[in-house]
Structures are given as structure tokens and as C-alpha cells.
Amino acid sequence: xxxxxxxxxxxxxxxxxxxxxxxxxxxxxxxxxxxxxxxxxxxxxxxxxxxxxxxxxxxxxxxxxxxxxxxxxxxxxxxxxxxxxxxxxxxxxxxxxxxxxxxxxxxxxxxxxxxxxxxxxxxxxxxxx
Amino acid sequence: xxxxxxxxxxxxxxxxxxxxxxxxxxxxxxxxxxxxxxxxxxxxxxxxxxxxxxxxxxxxxxxxxxxxxxxxxxxxxxxxxxxxxxxxxxxxxxxxxxxxxxxxxxxxxxxxxxxxxxxxxxxxxxxxxxxxxxxxxxxxxxxxxxxxxxxxxxxxxxxxxxxxxxxxxxxxxxxxxxxxxxxxxxxxxxxxx
Numbered sequence: 001x002x003x004x005x006x007x008x009x010x011x012x013x014x015x016x017x018x019x020x021x022x023x024x025x026x027x028x029x030x031x032x033x034x035x036x037x038x039x040x041x042x043x044x045x046x047x048x049x050x051x052x053x054x055x056x057x058x059x060x061x062x063x064x065x066x067x068x069x070x071x072x073x074x075x076x077x078x079x080x081x082x083x084x085x086x087x088x089x090x091x092x093x094x095x096x097x098x099x100x101x102x103x104x105x106x107x108x109x110x111x112x113x114x115x116x117x118x119x120x121x122x123x124x125x126x127x128x129x
Numbered sequence: 130x131x132x133x134x135x136x137x138x139x140x141x142x143x144x145x146x147x148x149x150x151x152x153x154x155x156x157x158x159x160x161x162x163x164x165x166x167x168x169x170x171x172x173x174x175x176x177x178x179x180x181x182x183x184x185x186x187x188x189x190x191x192x193x194x195x196x197x198x199x200x201x202x203x204x205x206x207x208x209x210x211x212x213x214x215x216x217x218x219x220x221x222x223x224x225x226x227x228x229x230x231x232x233x234x235x236x237x238x239x240x241x242x243x244x245x246x247x248x249x250x251x252x253x254x255x256x257x258x259x260x261x262x263x264x265x266x267x268x269x270x271x272x273x274x275x276x277x278x279x280x281x282x283x284x285x286x287x288x289x290x291x292x293x294x295x296x297x298x299x300x301x302x303x304x305x306x307x308x309x310x311x312x313x314x315x316x317x318x319x320x321x322x
Contacts, residue, residue, distance in 0.1 A: 004218040007276070008299035008314050025301060026309060031284070049283060051309065053301045058217040061301035063283060063311075084286040086216065086298050100295065 004058050009088040011097070012060070014106050017089070022062065024119040025051040029128070030065075047080060050120045061086050062107060066120060077117035083107045130193065130256050132185045134268045137178055144192075146170075148184055151192040155235045162306050175199055175206055175230070181272065183265045185234065185256040194234035194256040196265040200272070201226045207280050207312055214280060214312035216300025227274040229315075232281070234261045259292045263321065270317050277315040282308050289313070294321060 002010050027050040047067040054060035064083040069076045082104045089103040090096060098106070137145060152171035156162045164171060175197070185194035199205045201221045205228040208220035234256050269277055278299070279285070289296045295316040302311040 004216055004299070006218075006221075007297075008216070008218050008312075009297060026304065028309065049309075051283075051302055059301050061216075061298060063286070063298075063302070065287065081287070082290065084283075084290075084298055086300050100297070 002056055002058060002060075004086070005088075008086055010058055010060055010086055011088045011090045013090050013092045013095075014110070015092050017060075017087070017106075017110060020054045020056060020060065022052045022054050022060070022114060024116070024123065025053045025061075027051070027120045027123045027127075029124065048120075048124065050116065052114065052116065058086075062111065064111060066117075077120055079108070079111060083111060130185060130187055132183060132194075132256065132261065132264045134181065134183050134264070136181055137176070140182060140184070144184060144186075147190075147192050148182065148195055149176075151195065151237070152231055152233075154237070155233050156231070159235065160306075160308075171231075174209075175204070179203055181268060183261065183268055185261055185264075191237050193236050194261045195231060196229055196233075196261065197231040198265065198269050198272075199228045199230070200224060201228055201278070206230050207278055211280050211303070211305075211310070211312065213303060214300055214310070216312075218299060221278060224273050225275040227269045227272065227277055229265055229269070229277050229279045232261070232265065232279070234258050258288055262292065262294070266315075266317055266321060275317050277313075277317065279313045279315070280310055281313055283311050285313060286311070289315065 002012060004010050027048060029046060029048040047065060049063060049065045051063040062083050062085045065080040066077050067080040069078045085107055087103060087107065089098050089106045091098055149170040149172045153169050156171055157164055157166065166172060181198040183196040184192060187193050201223055207214060207228060212220065266277065283302050286298065295318055296313050299312040299314055302309040
């Protein structure tokens with residue numbers, strides 16, 4: 001059973017987190033003064049953020065920044081920096097907190113398994129078309 | 130640049146007027162927040178005698194940054210106006226938890242608008258985000274705070290991380306005035322004071 005602790009963190013093991021479905025909630029481009037505008041062979045570097053939530057009560061929330069990667073003559077959305085969340089991962093056996101740094105690493109691994117880039121691309125294209 | 134702190138009765142009337150005019154310029158004019166506030170002066174029900182203010186002034190007495198601190202033992206913004214950001218958690222009520230709001234270091238000469246209200250670097254009349262936040266944290270800590278909470282644009286999380294400040298969100302963001310805002314929990318650690 002999930003519940004927010006007195007500081008708002010929701011504790012969950014990676015095993016249980018992996019079994020949850022997360023949905024795209026919101027994405028956006030960074031504000032103009034934060035977005036890198038780099039003209040290089042007519043390509044513009046864009047960056048933004050995306051938010052995903054679980055279907056649990058309380059909601060689990062994971063957000064992260066992304067940027068467009070132009071290497072290898074293709075364009076891909078890649079994660080840029082660490083994720084932000086209300087989650088604290090606990091050890092599956094001891095049920096103790098693994099700490100913020102390790103939680104961040106675990107969430108990055110979780111995010112890499114989400115098919116997020118297509119959803120973000122579609123949302124951004126629709127929002128700014 | 131000088132950063133002063135105090136309750137409303139400790140700030141001169143002149144500074145208070147300048148502060149509320151500055152806040153109107155930043156939050157209403159530049160960021161487009163739809164606030165129920167008198168024309169040219171941004172103040173609300175959370176500006177009262179128990180509100181603690183942090184004000185950054187330049188050598189010409191222009192305000193270049195500010196923050197507002199409220200003890201969670203009294204009504205505060207997150208609790209009263211944005212309780213959905215608590216994600217089902219009871220609103221904190223503790224002398225050790227203070228709320229920071231109306232935080233900005235937007236320079237009066239900064240023409241850019243930003244959901245984070247961060248001014249450009251390099252100008253001597255400006256106060257850095259970290260400098261203002263550090264002073265705000267120090268001020269809260271002197272009143273017994275061990276944690277801060279805030280309602281902020283999601284971009285604040287990136288800035289906190291860059292400043293190596295321990296924090297996390299309380300739940301998913303919501304969209305308000307076309308900006309994604311989120312409730313943050315900030316841990317006051319000795320290393321940051």
C-alpha cells in the first residue's frame with residue numbers, strides 16, 4: 001500500500017515500481033531564455049521537460065528534462081540530467097531507503113525502459129503546430 | 130547589493146511600497162500571473178504582520194530580488210490555494226517547516242520573462258539565485274526552520290539541483306496560468322548555510 005510520508009516522499013521498491021504503468025502527463029519546451037539556440041548546419045538545438053504519472057493513489061510523479069540529439073545524422077530525444085520525483089526507492093529486503101542518489105539512478109533506469117520519446121514528440125508537435 | 134530581512138513592521142514604508150510594486154512588475158506584468166491584487170501593488174492575504182520578507186536592494190535602492198517566508202503554523206499559500214499539489218498528504222503544520230513564496234531575482238533591468246524569474250548573470254546590480262536563496266534559507270533557519278516548502282514553476286527543480294540543494298517534489302505538477310507548477314520540499318542542511 002502506498003502513502004506519502006510526512007515529507008511527501010512515497011516509498012516503493014524497484015520491483016513494485018517496475019510493475020506500475022506510467023502515463024505521459026505533460027511536456028513542454030524550456031522557456032526561450034533557457035533554450036539553447038545553436039545554429040550548426042541549420043540545425044537548432046531544442047530542449048524541454050516532460051512529466052509522467054502513475055495510476056496509483058497517491059500519484060507517483062517523475063519528471064525529467066530532455067534535449068534533441070543530432071549525432072549520426074539522425075534526431076533523437078534524449079534525457080538531459082537527473083529525474084525529479086516524489087519517490088524514494090526502498091531496498092526490497094530490508095525496506096530501508098536507498099537514498100536520493102541511488103533513487104535517481106534507479107529512476108533513470110526505469111525511464112530508459114519507458115517508450116517516452118515518441119509520446120513527447122507527438123505532444124510537442126501538436127502543441128506547437 | 131544588500132539583502133535585508135524582516136517582518137513588515139521592520140521594513141520601512143518606502144521599502145514595503147517598492148517591494149509590492151516590484152512584485153507586481155515581475156509576477157503580474159512580466160510573468161502574466163492572474164492575481165487578485167490592487168493595481169501596481171502585488172500583495173495578498175499572506176502579506177501580514179507575521180510574514181517575513183527577504184529583500185535585495187542595489188546601491189540605488191532599487192529592488193532586485195525578494196522572497197516571502199511564512200510559518201506553516203499559520204495559513205499559507207500551498208495549503209490554502211494549491212492543496213492539490215500536496216498529493217493527498219496533510220498540509221504540514223510545524224514550526225520547523227516554513228513556506229517560501231514570491232521568490233524572484235528578476236532584475237529591474239531584465240527585459241526577459243521567465244517562469245522562474247531568474248535574472249541574467251554578470252551585472253553587478255543583480256543578485257544571484259543562489260545568493261538570494263541562501264539568505265532566505267538562513268533567515269528561515271534563524272526562526273527554527275529545518276525544511277522549506279514552496280509552490281514553484283517546475284524549472285525551480287533544475288536550479289535547486291544546480292545549487293546542490295537537497296529537495297524533492299511532493300507530487301505531480303499542475304498547470305496554472307499556462308505554467309506547470311509543483312510543490313517542493315527543501316531540506317535545510319548545515320553545508321548550505
